[in-house]
Amino acid sequence: MTAKTVKTVTAGLAVLLAAACTASTPPRTLPGATATGGPAVCDRPRGNPAPETPTTIDVVEQAYFCILAEYYSGATLDARTLLGAGFVAFTQELIRDGHDLPDATMPALTGDRKADWAAFEKVYRRVTDQLPDDAGLRKKLAAATLQAIVDSLGDNHARWQHGEQRPPDYYDGDQYGLGLRANAGPQVAGNPGTALAPLFVTVVAGGPAKAAGLRPGDVIESINGSAPFIGEAVIAAAVAALYPRYPEAGPVRLRVLRPDTGRHRTVTLKPGLYQPDPATTQLVTSKLLKDDIAYVKLGGFAPDAADRVFKEISRLRSGRTLTGLVLDLRGNGGGSPDEANRLLGAFAHGKVTAYQCAVDGTCETMRTDDTVALLNLPLTVLTDRGCASACEHFSSAVKDLGLGRLIGTRTAGVVSGPAQPYLLSDNTLLGFPSQHHLAPNREVIDRVGVAPDFYVPPTPRDAATGRDPALAKALTLLHK
Incomplete structure (x- = not known):
């Protein structure tokens, strides 16, 4: 790679997905159709994807039928669980944006995958047609719906990878985040049992953590005001804040204890690109x-x-x-x-x-x-x-x-x-x-x-x- 190669993914599953982008498997036509009457296609990537375009209900449809056709248990999956999760997220996003509407009511689903999608899409479009002409709001609604459908699989290797393009000045050697690692990793969100109290720093890789003077062994007592553990139960959302995803990340406030001195202090780390040790x-x-x-x-x-x-x-x-x-x-x-x-x-x-x-x-x-x-x-x-x-x-x-x-x-x-x-x-x-x-x-x-x-x-x-x-x-x- 050249020094200024732009990275579009980070690690783990994202690396695997990106590596597989060189595949040349021909697209597979799925049951169902887009609003324009064309086939919904489950397409394997070839080369690097083009720049992202806004997510729409047609993209949600494509993902829905792709999962049913290709996912491990897609053949036996009750598709109503996907649509139910998607509609919950859709309505929650409407509420958050102050646009809840009387028509935003889950349609009756029968278990017929095509008919259920048609009923879901009909309500979705009827509701969104009543909203202000706001492209950003429509993109948010579709993205929340699609993310919820993927999350409803409950599979730690299922992921919708989007919105992660790095800026042009991102170098191969750079990393993004707080510059620390703890004894509970980013996988805690999908499997809370991976974390054991107390939460403490294991590695200071550089960046904001190093600048703040954090050291291995520092015990993290709170993250953005939330304790990482209540009793023995981990608060997954709090721990996940230690591993922010680009670009949707803000400052993270940590209260830490240094055991050898007994000193408590609070530091605020702003996620960013840094050259690691x-x-x-x-x-x-x-x-x-x-x-x-x-x-x-x-x-x-x-x-x-x-x-x-x-x-x-x-x-x-x-x-x-x-x-x-x-x-x-x-x-x-x-x-x-x-x-x-x-x-x-x-x-x-x-x-x-x-x-x-x-x-x-x-x-x-x-x-x-x-x-x-x-x-x-x-x-x-x-x-x-x-x-x-x-x-x-x-x-x-x-x-x-x-x-x-x-x-x-x-x-x-x-x-x-x-x-x-x-x-x-x-x-x-x-x-x-x-x-x-x-x-x-x-x-x-x-x-x-x-x-x-x-x-x-x-x-x-x-x-x-x-x-x-x-x-x-x-x-x-x-x-x-």
Whole structure:
């Protein structure tokens, strides 16, 4: 990439959707029609999408039929749940904008997908025809309706990707946000069980957090005036504010406690673009530990991740005999399942690593990449609640196949299935799985996560002092 390449997506699912934009699958005609009589099309993206245009009810229709045709359980899904959620969001947006109308009443739905859409659209258009001639309001109503339909799937790999274009001066090395990470990640909104009290800073990557003097170990007592936990229950919306999405983000007010001094203070961080500390953004880092044990940290399963890991291990192996490997997957948000299979191929051959299953129970097997040479090293893997998606694919295979031992905390439970992208007519991307993931023993780990063999949770004091009890446990196991 050139230095001024504009990034349109951030990480995790957004990366997968963008990467898949090179697909050239021909469009599929779906049941249903647009208001102009043309077919609703579920189109796979080709190249980078053109600039976005306003979202309309026709785009909502396209997304509705696309989900019913291509989503994992689309064939058996009661479409009334989609339309019900969409209409709730539509009316709530009307109320917020002071335009509630008597005609904004949910139509009777029968379970006939086409007829129900026609009834929904008729009411929608009748209501919006009575509104002021305000293009922004109409776009907001359609966007709220579409977002609610996607959210009603309750699938952590279903997403409508829109409104995320970065400004022209956005550099590849820049990041956007507050410049910190905590022991609860952005996936908390979809799976509140991924967060455990107390909430504390684990990494200061740069930007606003660094400028404000925040440090690892600082306990976050409130976010915009809201406690992140009430008892043991996480307030997901509060925690999600630590990971603002571009461009709809404002200042975030944090009250923090520094445990070693007992000092409380309040800081206001304004999200923005910043140049991060390179040490916090490297995809792969490595070092040699005591007794010739290799340590490799992998931040994500990018398209070349496995080969980069192999390169680091080869470098550490030069001139010595390695006695073991610690693979640190903490905070690894996932990526390509093919890269997970390639990395697993370094520890076993001829093994099933996962199953991708249709709603009727038929499954496709995913296997180790047996073109990879075996490393023949004892393996320990460090996991936490930030290990999601392809990271969980890898971790569950390590555990089920007996390839090594997991140390740390349970993984995120965000692994419903690989998302497939579809281009909507407003040039936004709709992504969701066509199959669902099962681990090698055919267990469901989505929403459950993968439990470690040795539970070693982090603490604020560990973060503040740089101690790493999970790594210490891994070294103890490898020395046995």
